[in-house]
Amino acid sequence: MAKPAARPGLLRRRLASFGYAFRGVGAALGSEVHLRFHAAAAAGAVGLGWYLGIPRLEWALVALAIGAVWGAELLNTAVEALTDLVSPEYHALAGKAKDVAAGAVLVVALGALVVGLLVFGPPLWARWLGA
Numbered sequence: 001m002a003k004p005a006a007r008p009g010l011l012r013r014r015l016a017s018f019g020y021a022f023r024g025v026g027a028a029l030g031s032e033v034h035l036r037f038h039a040a041a042a043a044g045a046v047g048l049g050w051y052l053g054i055p056r057l058e059w060a061l062v063a064l065a066i067g068a069v070w071g072a073e074l075l076n077t078a079v080e081a082l083t084d085l086v087s088p089e090y091h092a093l094a095g096k097a098k099d100v101a102a103g104a105v106l107v108v109a110l111g112a113l114v115v116g117l118l119v120f121g122p123p124l125w126a127r128w129l130g131a
């Protein structure tokens with residue numbers, strides 16, 4: 001009897017999963033203008049945080065906000081792709097799925113905006129007043 005093909009080891013499978021995940025982020029970055037905008041905004045926030053010397057807890061908030069926006073945008077991209085696959089023709093439910101997914105990005109982005117205003121607003125204001 002033929003021996004079943006050996007399954008790759010656990011570590012190799014985990015590493016492959018990471019590879020697929022990074023490939024997904026790369027594919028979304030390549031196709032989604034919004035995600036490139038989020039990348040620029042994240043770079044701006046990190047630069048501002050470094051310039052203002054914000055404390056560690058505020059870095060944690062900024063990191064959470066950036067991660068949440070990226071996560072929501074990636075999920076939105078996945079929903080769009082699946083919707084286009086399942087329902088290339090017009091369908092009210094397909095439209096609802098895309099609108100709700102886009103709404104999720106909007107809600108998270110508004111939360112991130114509030115975080116940005118609370119973290120960067122006061123020290124920027126103080127610098128401008130002090131200048």
Ligand SMILES: Nc1ncnc2c1ncn2[C@@H]1O[C@H](COP(=O)(O)OP(=O)(O)OP(=O)(O)O)[C@@H](O)[C@H]1O
Binds near residue numbers: 034083098099
């Ligand atoms: N198959 C469909 N059936 C019904 N309505 C759709 C369908 N595809 C798109 N729509 C509607 O058109 C809107 C825009 O769809 P589209 O696929 O262009 O998404 P988008 O978020 O604007 O795309 P992108 O992020 O690539 O710019 C959706 O939010 C939805 O309201």
